[in-house]
Amino acid sequence: MLGKVKKLKNTLFENLSPLRFALIMSFLNLVLFHYPFFKFVCQHADYNDLNGTLIIVSLVILVFVANALVFYILCYLSKYVGKAILVTFFILSSIALYFIITYNVQIDESMMGNVVNTNKDETLSFFSYRLILYVLVFGVLPSIYIFKAKLIAIKRKNFFTTFGLILLSMFIVLGINAGNWVWVHRYSEPLGSLLLPWSYTVNTSRFYIHKQKQNRKEMLLPDAKIKDDDKSLIVLVIGESARRKNFSLYGYTKNTNPLLSQTKGIHIFNANSAATYTIAGVKAILEHKSTSRLYECLPNYLSRTGVDVIWRTNNTGEPPTLNVKKFLKADSLSKMCVGENCGYDEVLLAGLKKQILESKNNKILVVLHTSTSHGPAYSKKYPPRFEVFRPVCTKVELNKCAKDELYNAYDNTIVYTDYILHAVIDTLKEIKDYKSTMIFISDHGESLGENNLYMHGVDMSFAPKEQYEIPFIVWLSDNNDRRLKHLGTLSQGYIFHSIMNYLSIESPIYNEELNIFR
Ligand SMILES: [Zn+2]
Structure with a gap:
C-alpha cells in the first residue's frame, strides 16, 4: 500500500518529464474547464449517429492533445516560465469558467473589449463568494500542484521526436474528420469562445490588434455648413x-x-x-x-x-x-x-x-x-x-x-x-x-x-x-x-x-x- 502511494507520488510529483507534466496539465485543463464546451458540442452534434459521436470523440482528443503540445513546448523551453504561464492560465480560466457558467457569456473579442474597458465599480459589482470558490478550487489548487511538481530536463532529440509524434497524431484525427469541417466552421465562433485558455488569450490579442488599427487618425468627412x-x-x-x-x-x-x-x-x-x-x-x-x-x-x-x-x-x-x-x-x-x-x-x-x-x-x-x-x-x-x-x-x-x-x-x-x-x-x-x-x-x-x-x-x-x-x-x-x-x-x-x-x-x-x- 505504502509502496503504491510512493509510486503514485513519484508519478505525479517527482522526476516529471516535460511530456508527462504537459499531459497531466492538459488532462486537468480538459476536465476542469471544458464542461461548457462539450455541453455545447453535445447539443449541436447528434451523438446518436456515428458521425456525431466521431465529432465529440475527436474534439476530446484534439483539445487534449493540442493543449498538451503547447504546454509541452512551454515546459521544454523553460520550466519556470512554463509553470508561471500555466498558473496564470489556471487562475484566469477559473474566473472565465465562473462567468461562462453563471452568465452564459461568450468569451469573444467584443467581450474581452468589454472586460478591458470595464471600470473599477463595474468590476466590483461582479464580486461574489462563489467566484472566490471557483478561483480557489479551479485556479489555486492546481497552481499549488504546478509549484510542487519537479520537472527534469530532457534531450533535444527526444523533444523533437515527441513533438513530431504528437503533431502526427493530431493530423490523423483531423484527417479522419475531413468531412466535418463544415460543422466546425459553422460553430467556430461559439466553440472558440468556450475553449479555455485560448478564448480569452486570443480574443484579448485580437481586441488590441483591432484597436491599434482603429487608433489611426479618423477620416474627416467633407466640410459642412449651418x-x-x-x-x-x-x-x-x-x-x-x-x-x-x-x-x-x-x-x-x-x-x-x-x-x-x-x-x-x-x-x-x-x-x-x-x-x-x-x-x-x-x-x-x-x-x-x-x-x-x-x-x-x-x-x-x-x-x-x-x-x-x-x-x-x-x-x-x-x-x-x-x-x-x-x-x-x-x-x-x-x-x-x-x-x-x-x-x-x-x-x-x-x-x-x-x-x-x-x-x-x-x-x-x-x-x-x-x-x-x-x-x-x-x-x-x-x-x-x-x-x-x-x-x-x-x-x-x-x-x-x-x-x-x-x-x-x-x-x-x-x-x-x-x-x-x-x-x-x-x-x-x-x-x-x-x-x-x-x-x-x-x-x-x-x-x-x-x-x-x-x-x-x-x-x-x-x-x-x-x-x-x-x-x-x-x-x-x-x-x-x-x-x-x-x-x-x-x-x-x-x-x-x-x-x-x-x-x-x-x-x-x-x-x-x-x-x-x-
Ligand atoms: Zn452597453
Missing part, C-alpha cells in the same frame, strides 16, 4: 442595456414609464441596435454610415462645423477619437451636483441648464451617456425611492435570481430612466429661447434569463431579440414646428442624419432617407 440662424437645441440620451420590451410606452404590462406616459410631445419608434455591446452600439449611433472604418464621429463633425457640443458621461465605450471641448465625466460633474442622488445617472444633469444658457451658439447638441440598466447589479443602479417593484434580486449571480425578482430589479432601472428623461424634458422646457428636442436611444438590449442567457454581448448572428430590440423615444417641445415621419423599424444610423437635419446642417454626406424629421 444653413440658418434658428436657435435649435437637441439632447441625445444614449441608454445602457435598455431593452424595448420593458418600457410600458411600448406595451409592457408593468408601468415602467409613469412620467413619460403622461408627457405631451412624446413619440416612439421601434429600433434595432447594430450590435450587442457598448462600444459597437455607441459607434453605430454616432457614425454617418455602417462601416468598420473610423470616420469622423457626429460630435466631432458638428463641433468642427460650429455647433456647440456638450458631452456628459457616466459610462465608458466612447469612440477613441471623440474630441469635444466640453467633455465632462461623472466625477467632475459630481462636484456641481447637490442632493443624495449624485452617485447615480442624475449626476449627468448637474448644472446642465446653466451650461446650456451660457452657450452663445444658435445650435447646440448635448449628449448624455448613461449607464442605468447595466447589470448585473441592477438594484444598485437607481436611488432607493425608485424601487417601485419589489422584491428585487440583489444577487450578482443572475442565474440564482428568481425570475420575478430579476425583472423587478431591471424594471426599476427603467423607472429611473423614465425619471431622468422626464427631468431632461423639464430642463429643456425651461430654456424657452431654443426650439428643443430630446432623443433617447439605447446602445443595445439585454437578456434577463430568456434561453438561459443573461446580460448582453452575444454575437449578432446568434443574438436573441432581447439583446438588440431597443427603444427610440423622441420628445418635441411645444414651440417646435418640426414633425416626425411615419417610419417602420429604425436602425441606430438614423441618429446621425436626424440630428444633422434638426440642426440644419448642410453636407454632401447627409442622407435624407435616414432622417426622422419631416
Whole structure:
C-alpha cells in the first residue's frame, strides 16, 4: 500500500518529464474547464449517429492533445516560465469558467473589449463568494500542484521526436474528420469562445490588434455648413442595456414609464441596435454610415462645423477619437451636483441648464451617456425611492435570481430612466429661447434569463431579440414646428442624419432617407 502511494507520488510529483507534466496539465485543463464546451458540442452534434459521436470523440482528443503540445513546448523551453504561464492560465480560466457558467457569456473579442474597458465599480459589482470558490478550487489548487511538481530536463532529440509524434497524431484525427469541417466552421465562433485558455488569450490579442488599427487618425468627412440662424437645441440620451420590451410606452404590462406616459410631445419608434455591446452600439449611433472604418464621429463633425457640443458621461465605450471641448465625466460633474442622488445617472444633469444658457451658439447638441440598466447589479443602479417593484434580486449571480425578482430589479432601472428623461424634458422646457428636442436611444438590449442567457454581448448572428430590440423615444417641445415621419423599424444610423437635419446642417454626406424629421 505504502509502496503504491510512493509510486503514485513519484508519478505525479517527482522526476516529471516535460511530456508527462504537459499531459497531466492538459488532462486537468480538459476536465476542469471544458464542461461548457462539450455541453455545447453535445447539443449541436447528434451523438446518436456515428458521425456525431466521431465529432465529440475527436474534439476530446484534439483539445487534449493540442493543449498538451503547447504546454509541452512551454515546459521544454523553460520550466519556470512554463509553470508561471500555466498558473496564470489556471487562475484566469477559473474566473472565465465562473462567468461562462453563471452568465452564459461568450468569451469573444467584443467581450474581452468589454472586460478591458470595464471600470473599477463595474468590476466590483461582479464580486461574489462563489467566484472566490471557483478561483480557489479551479485556479489555486492546481497552481499549488504546478509549484510542487519537479520537472527534469530532457534531450533535444527526444523533444523533437515527441513533438513530431504528437503533431502526427493530431493530423490523423483531423484527417479522419475531413468531412466535418463544415460543422466546425459553422460553430467556430461559439466553440472558440468556450475553449479555455485560448478564448480569452486570443480574443484579448485580437481586441488590441483591432484597436491599434482603429487608433489611426479618423477620416474627416467633407466640410459642412449651418444653413440658418434658428436657435435649435437637441439632447441625445444614449441608454445602457435598455431593452424595448420593458418600457410600458411600448406595451409592457408593468408601468415602467409613469412620467413619460403622461408627457405631451412624446413619440416612439421601434429600433434595432447594430450590435450587442457598448462600444459597437455607441459607434453605430454616432457614425454617418455602417462601416468598420473610423470616420469622423457626429460630435466631432458638428463641433468642427460650429455647433456647440456638450458631452456628459457616466459610462465608458466612447469612440477613441471623440474630441469635444466640453467633455465632462461623472466625477467632475459630481462636484456641481447637490442632493443624495449624485452617485447615480442624475449626476449627468448637474448644472446642465446653466451650461446650456451660457452657450452663445444658435445650435447646440448635448449628449448624455448613461449607464442605468447595466447589470448585473441592477438594484444598485437607481436611488432607493425608485424601487417601485419589489422584491428585487440583489444577487450578482443572475442565474440564482428568481425570475420575478430579476425583472423587478431591471424594471426599476427603467423607472429611473423614465425619471431622468422626464427631468431632461423639464430642463429643456425651461430654456424657452431654443426650439428643443430630446432623443433617447439605447446602445443595445439585454437578456434577463430568456434561453438561459443573461446580460448582453452575444454575437449578432446568434443574438436573441432581447439583446438588440431597443427603444427610440423622441420628445418635441411645444414651440417646435418640426414633425416626425411615419417610419417602420429604425436602425441606430438614423441618429446621425436626424440630428444633422434638426440642426440644419448642410453636407454632401447627409442622407435624407435616414432622417426622422419631416
Ligand atoms: Zn452597453
